[in-house]
Amino acid sequence: MTEKVRVHEVAKELGITSKDVVKKASDMGLDVKSANSSVTMQEAESLMNYIMSGELAEAPKTETETTAKTTSDTQKEKAPKQETPKADDKKPDAKQEDSAKKEVAKEKDESDEKKVETKTALKEEKPQIKESNDTQEEAESSTATEEPKKMQIKKSGLKIVKKKKQPQESFDKEDFEQPSKSKSTVSTYGKMSADVLEELAKKKKIKQAAGAKKQEQGVKIDIFGGSLAEVSMDMDDQVVLLDLNATERRDMIPEEPRKPKAPKPIGRNANKKAAPRGRKVARDKRKKYTKDKPEDLVVTHVEIPEDIRVYEFAEKLNRPISDVIKVLFSLGLMMTKNDFLGSDEIEILSEEFGVEVTIVDPKDAFNYEEDMAEEIDENATKRAPVITIMGHVDHGKTSLLDAIRKAKVTEDEAGGITQHIGAYTIEQNGEAITFIDTPGHAAFSQMRQRGTDVTDIIVIVVAADDGVKPQTEEVIKLAKESGAPVIVALNKMDKETANPDMVKGQMAERGLNPADWGGDIEFIPLSAKTGMGIDDLLENILLTAEVLELKANENAMAKAAVVESSLEKGRGPVATVIVQNGTLRVGDYVVCGSSFGRVKALIDEHKKQIKEIKPSHTAVVVGLNEVPSSGEVMMAMNSDKEAREYAQKRHEYDRHKELSHSTKSTLEDMTSMIAEGKLKSLKVVLKTDVHGSLEAIRSSLSELRNDEVKVNIISSGVGGITENDVELVANSENCVLLGFNVRPTGSVKALAKQKNVDIRTYSIIYQLLDDMTGMLTGMMSPKFTEENTGQAEVRDTFKSPKGMVAGCVVVDGKLVRGGLVRVIRDGVVIHEGELTSLKRFKDDVEEIGNGYECGVMIKGYDDVIVGDVIETFKKIEQKVSL
Numbered sequence: 001m002t003e004k005v006r007v008h009e010v011a012k013e014l015g016i017t018s019k020d021v022v023k024k025a026s027d028m029g030l031d032v033k034s035a036n037s038s039v040t041m042q043e044a045e046s047l048m049n050y051i052m053s054g055e056l057a058e059a060p061k062t063e064t065e066t067t068a069k070t071t072s073d074t075q076k077e078k079a080p081k082q083e084t085p086k087a088d089d090k091k092p093d094a095k096q097e098d099s100a101k102k103e104v105a106k107e108k109d110e111s112d113e114k115k116v117e118t119k120t121a122l123k124e125e126k127p128q129i130k131e132s133n134d135t136q137e138e139a140e141s142s143t144a145t146e147e148p149k150k151m152q153i154k155k156s157g158l159k160i161v162k163k164k165k166q167p168q169e170s171f172d173k174e175d176f177e178q179p180s181k182s183k184s185t186v187s188t189y190g191k192m193s194a195d196v197l198e199e200l201a202k203k204k205k206i207k208q209a210a211g212a213k214k215q216e217q218g219v220k221i222d223i224f225g226g227s228l229a230e231v232s233m234d235m236d237d238q239v240v241l242l243d244l245n246a247t248e249r250r251d252m253i254p255e256e257p258r259k260p261k262a263p264k265p266i267g268r269n270a271n272k273k274a275a276p277r278g279r280k281v282a283r284d285k286r287k288k289y290t291k292d293k294p295e296d297l298v299v300t301h302v303e304i305p306e307d308i309r310v311y312e313f314a315e316k317l318n319r320p321i322s323d324v325i326k327v328l329f330s331l332g333l334m335m336t337k338n339d340f341l342g343s344d345e346i347e348i349l350s351e352e353f354g355v356e357v358t359i360v361d362p363k364d365a366f367n368y369e370e371d372m373a374e375e376i377d378e379n380a381t382k383r384a385p386v387i388t389i390m391g392h393v394d395h396g397k398t399s400l401l402d403a404i405r406k407a408k409v410t411e412d413e414a415g416g417i418t419q420h421i422g423a424y425t426i427e428q429n430g431e432a433i434t435f436i437d438t439p440g441h442a443a444f445s446q447m448r449q450r451g452t453d454v455t456d457i458i459v460i461v462v463a464a465d466d467g468v469k470p471q472t473e474e475v476i477k478l479a480k481e482s483g484a485p486v487i488v489a490l491n492k493m494d495k496e497t498a499n500p501d502m503v504k505g506q507m508a509e510r511g512l513n514p515a516d517w518g519g520d521i522e523f524i525p526l527s528a529k530t531g532m533g534i535d536d537l538l539e540n541i542l543l544t545a546e547v548l549e550l551k552a553n554e555n556a557m558a559k560a561a562v563v564e565s566s567l568e569k570g571r572g573p574v575a576t577v578i579v580q581n582g583t584l585r586v587g588d589y590v591v592c593g594s595s596f597g598r599v600k601a602l603i604d605e606h607k608k609q610i611k612e613i614k615p616s617h618t619a620v621v622v623g624l625n626e627v628p629s630s631g632e633v634m635m636a637m638n639s640d641k642e643a644r645e646y647a648q649k650r651h652e653y654d655r656h657k658e659l660s661h662s663t664k665s666t667l668e669d670m671t672s673m674i675a676e677g678k679l680k681s682l683k684v685v686l687k688t689d690v691h692g693s694l695e696a697i698r699s700s701l702s703e704l705r706n707d708e709v710k711v712n713i714i715s716s717g718v719g720g721i722t723e724n725d726v727e728l729v730a731n732s733e734n735c736v737l738l739g740f741n742v743r744p745t746g747s748v749k750a751l752a753k754q755k756n757v758d759i760r761t762y763s764i765i766y767q768l769l770d771d772m773t774g775m776l777t778g779m780m781s782p783k784f785t786e787e788n789t790g791q792a793e794v795r796d797t798f799k800s801p802k803g804m805v806a807g808c809v810v811v812d813g814k815l816v817r818g819g820l821v822r823v824i825r826d827g828v829v830i831h832e833g834e835l836t837s838l839k840r841f842k843d844d845v846e847e848i849g850n851g852y853e854c855g856v857m858i859k860g861y862d863d864v865i866v867g868d869v870i871e872t873f874k875k876i877e878q879k880v881s882l
């Protein structure tokens with residue numbers, strides 16, 4: 001009996017409509033009219049292949065027919081045999097089983113599907129077991145011989161994948177005893193599928209090597225679905241279809257071999273897809289930048305200031321900083337871009353880069369002195385000499401000046417010391433002489449130096465009874481440097497102890513040969529106290545001035561020198577000046593360093609307002625915008641604008657200079673700065689009445705230092721003490737507020753009390769300096785010297801309840817009680833501590849002399865052994881000073 005399937009089942013398998021299947025079947029010549037029409041299994045297979053491939057296979061139909069016919073005929077021919085079965089005790093079922101077993105054994109080499117089919121056939125056609133089997137075998141063998149042909153047709157069509165069958169043991173008796181039509185159907189179907197499966201399995205094995213992925217890409221179809229699927233499970237025939245279209249497509253488009261993956265970027269751009277490209281762009285940009293820059297302009301000549309940093313030099317050369325640093329590096333100079341170049345480095349760099357370097361003074365940009373300089377023409381007339389009196393402290397400078405102008409300045413001054421530069425003009429025999437009152441204290445050396453700039457003649461005062469002193473020597477040096485003619489005033493000649501020859505001799509030794517000894521220096525014996533010799537001095541000054549032929553043009557723009565400056569209440573910044581050339585008038589526009597303004601008033605030494613100052617005369621100028629520095633040159637300008645511009649340029653320069661110097665010192669003195677980390681510093685906020693004092697005190701304070709302590713001025717200025725000053729001190733550690741000739745008032749005092757800030761005010765510089773010295777000394781660590789008293793040798797040791805006792809003999813000096821002790825073994829100090837007991841026999845003694853025996857106990861130390869040396873010593877604290 002030939003198994004059949006209905007058209008709608010085929011349609012369902014193929015996923016197309018039954019109508020289409022009917023049509024295709026009709027095309028094939030099959031007798032199919034509707035979805036319920038059935039076809040044989042072979043016809044179904046052919047039909048399916050036809051539908052899938054469009055190729056009509058004739059063979060299956062014929063074959064099927066032949067097979068069917070053969071089977072049918074054979075069955076008919078063998079039928080009689082079945083009717084006369086052999087005499088056998090066995091029941092038909094038993095026989096059937098035996099037969100089945102034989103069959104299984106016989107066909108054990110055949111495929112599983114074949115066995116299943118045989119088994120089913122046996123069950124259905126029990127009476128014709130043998131014949132049927134034979135026939136079936138024939139039919140199957142016939143089908144089997146046709147198999148390769150079918151497979152070829154199937155190649156491009158539908159392929160059925162069947163799960164691998166269970167092992168043979170699963171075909172037990174029970175399996176054979178489960179007759180079922182559906183089973184039979186599935187079995188037949190299964191057989192057909194199994195053939196394909198075998199082929200597919202072979203291919204699969206081959207393809208597996210190429211990649212299992214292909215299978216995954218296929219569409220998995222359960223060709224039975226629904227109840228059939230369940231049955232198929234019973235038969236262990238889960239059949240899945242692979243959509244070979246997909247497979248074919250893959251074949252048609254060969255899979256490209258995978259390109260090796262680019263290495264994953266590592267780092268912060270790892271997640272950015274375009275990161276590598278981005279970096280590349282950035283690199284390119286950088287390249288362009290560095291490449292273009294140096295080629296822009298070839299610099300062959302540069303003008304640079306004396307103080308120039310590496311990066312500034314590179315900028316001037318229009319080259320990258322790295323180029324300059326590289327050259328320096330190759331020469332063994334480790335410099336950074338902010339380092340200053342020395343003259344040697346500049347020379348080397350100029351050669352390396354082939355650049356001509358000119359060092360220019362940036363001050364030229366605001367050198368109004370030079371810009372406004374006028375040649376002394378025939379209009380120039382005689383001017384008064386400017387005299388500076390200098391000398392050692394207390395040699396009588398102020399007394400001399402006082403004697404000269406017949407005014408008692410000394411008595412008015414606090415502490416009897418000159419505090420700041422004053423200037424005045426006197427008349428001698430109808431001729432003017434201007435004196436600059438320079439202070440005698442060492443702190444004013446800086447101001448003295450400036451004073452010499454405007455000085456025509458220097459008078460060195462030497463007390464005839466005291467002779468040449470350190471400051472005298474300093475003055476001699478300054479005088480020589482200035483090149484100004486010198487007159488020596490031998491003061492205090494009224495004193496009995498006066499020894500002018502001694503002074504002359506000392507001065508001659510220093511290159512100032514007295515005129516009466518054949519030299520060129522006038523030595524004028526005088527007495528500021530009695531007034532003796534004053535006229536002689538003035539006469540000599542005039543004579544010397546005569547020789548100098550001092551001239552100035554009164555009609556020129558005024559040029560003056562600032563000898564003193566301060567901030568005055570009600571007047572603002574004021575400056576005492578000596579006019580060097582021209583005439584300074586009220587209403588003139590003036591520039592003075594970084595300050596500028598219009599002269600509002602001129603006040604002479606008698607505190608009278610005057611309208612103008614002629615050359616070599618002095619006055620206090622009111623009208624500047626800020627306090628100028630001592631020694632600064634004041635010049636009249638044509639306009640406010642001009643004065644302002646010069647001042648602003650100077651201001652910029654000062655600012656830059658200060659900045660440069662602070663950096664420069666930081667870099668150059670790096671090592672010492674680090675060493676100074678250990679340095680204790682006394683912070684100071686300093687306020688003074690006038691600029692001159694400020695500079696003098698600053699200079700003196702900076703000299704108060706040693707390896708351990710120093711003064712650090714954190715703020716300083718001219719003017720009264722303000723609340724800001726108090727706040728500054730309150731917020732700083734180790735800080736004092738110093739006022740010189742200024743005193744706190746009202747709210748400032750209250751704030752200082754509230755903040756517990758100690759304001760120290762002074763009117764005498766050396767008192768201020770002495771106090772600071774005392775404070776610094778107090779900050780210094782105490783110093784000790786050691787005094788060794790003597791040594792003793794340990795001859796024996798013995799224990800006592802209080803500790804180890806060393807029996808010694810003093811071999812040098814004496815051992816003393818209450819001092820310190822050290823134990824020396826083989827020349828090495830092994831212990832240092834306190835002596836707790838010193839005994840002579842059983843008595844405590846204060847000391848033991850040389851050659852005597854004694855017992856010694858050392859605090860907390862019992863390890864003394866025979867042969868050790870015990871030494872006693874004292875530490876003596878020394879007075880520390882700066």
Ligand SMILES: Nc1nc2c(ncn2[C@@H]2O[C@H](COP(=O)(O)OP(=O)(O)OP(=O)(O)O)[C@@H](O)[C@H]2O)c(=O)[nH]1
Pocket residue numbers: 391392393394395396397398399400410416417418439440441491492493494495526527528529530
């Ligand atoms: N006997 C005598 N004493 C003098 C003479 N000149 C000055 N003195 C005294 O010497 C002391 C110092 O005089 P000053 O004029 O203050 O000396 P100085 O050089 O100006 O001192 P400083 O301003 O501190 O630099 C005073 O006590 C004067 O009285 C003199 O010619 N004879």
